[in-house]
Amino acid sequence: MITLQLQLVRQHFDLNINTTLPTTGITAIVGRSGCGKTSLLRAIAGLEPNCQGLIQFNNQSWLTGTVALPVEKRRIGMVFQQAFLLPHLSTEQNLLYGFNRTRKQQRTLTPELIIAMLDLKPLLGLKQHQLSGGQRQRLALGRALLTSPQLLLLDEPFAGLDQQSKAEILPFLHRISQQTKIPMLLVSHQLDDIVQLADHIVLLQQGQLVTQGPLQQQLSLQAFSAFGAMSVLHCHTATSNDDTLLTLQLGKQQLMLPYQYFNGACRLRVQAKDVAISLEPLVNSSVNNQLQATVCGFTSASHPAESIVQLQVEGQPLQALVTNRSTERLRLKADMTVYVQIKAVAIY
Numbered sequence: 001m002i003t004l005q006l007q008l009v010r011q012h013f014d015l016n017i018n019t020t021l022p023t024t025g026i027t028a029i030v031g032r033s034g035c036g037k038t039s040l041l042r043a044i045a046g047l048e049p050n051c052q053g054l055i056q057f058n059n060q061s062w063l064t065g066t067v068a069l070p071v072e073k074r075r076i077g078m079v080f081q082q083a084f085l086l087p088h089l090s091t092e093q094n095l096l097y098g099f100n101r102t103r104k105q106q107r108t109l110t111p112e113l114i115i116a117m118l119d120l121k122p123l124l125g126l127k128q129h130q131l132s133g134g135q136r137q138r139l140a141l142g143r144a145l146l147t148s149p150q151l152l153l154l155d156e157p158f159a160g161l162d163q164q165s166k167a168e169i170l171p172f173l174h175r176i177s178q179q180t181k182i183p184m185l186l187v188s189h190q191l192d193d194i195v196q197l198a199d200h201i202v203l204l205q206q207g208q209l210v211t212q213g214p215l216q217q218q219l220s221l222q223a224f225s226a227f228g229a230m231s232v233l234h235c236h237t238a239t240s241n242d243d244t245l246l247t248l249q250l251g252k253q254q255l256m257l258p259y260q261y262f263n264g265a266c267r268l269r270v271q272a273k274d275v276a277i278s279l280e281p282l283v284n285s286s287v288n289n290q291l292q293a294t295v296c297g298f299t300s301a302s303h304p305a306e307s308i309v310q311l312q313v314e315g316q317p318l319q320a321l322v323t324n325r326s327t328e329r330l331r332l333k334a335d336m337t338v339y340v341q342i343k344a345v346a347i348y
């Protein structure tokens, strides 16, 4: 566990965080620009000398009052928006930079393992100017991992990358998290990336923590409504119907969507505005996906004429944004069994 009871006072900004974060999986830190995401990562890393309070990583004290454990003793790996590679070193020397400076007894990850995990071998013979943005980030991630960190901090590692470059690194991060078990704190503005990667999410606002918890549960909270009401469904790839459509298993039910590269477990983001409700299964509809669901309750939406119906599908939360008129017309009530329709093209 990471215990945080910290204050960072700046001339026009105060960061005040009092919480406990998990030391498993990937924790995303989100919030509007200027809310303090980077400041929080920097405070945890020990890069903010004015930070006061308590930072405890498992049983290690990193900050007690104003007494701070030096940055290098925290054993943190960091990857930022711009993969900073040392220009006078070769690609391979850059990769091994941190490894060569890590004490032998602290090394838990070997270059062979990281090169294989991140598929870095084809990059090692290339000169720095021959690397794409995604390849540079993969190399920076490998370099950070080779310091055998106990915590990895990722600050907007995909910002500035195009879709193609991002696709080169995103699946690797997920694999690294699962295989190395190194906990990661990830700052990102891209909700799609967060949905694919994060297990846990923290929402900051003006230097304060608004809410934090498991991703799927948190995204259905009112606090996240600024991102647009949405749900995350955990599925498994079932079959590829043809080159263009993919069938996914959601518990005992199935969903179809335009083909995307998923292998095994995957997460889908469904906007509440793309979910319709009927009392009977619809026939002769263009909508591909129809799931049986149970109504759990209702929450208000941003428009007074609308509400969000909280549903459960195969034990997972799903939200539907409907007008109050429809809720009344269908006489929706908690515990009712209903059918939800989601257009295949509205699932990501």
Ligand SMILES: Nc1ncnc2c1ncn2[C@@H]1O[C@H](COP(=O)(O)OP(=O)(O)OP(=O)(O)O)[C@@H](O)[C@H]1O
Pocket: 010, 011, 012, 013, 031, 032, 033, 034, 035, 036, 037, 038, 039, 040
């Ligand atoms: N070195 C600094 N000195 C003084 N104020 C700073 C410094 N760095 C950041 N700030 C201020 O602290 C606040 C939080 O900044 P921070 O970079 O942590 O926000 P952020 O949530 O990461 O923003 P963004 O999403 O735009 O990167 C902002 O008001 C910013 O202007």
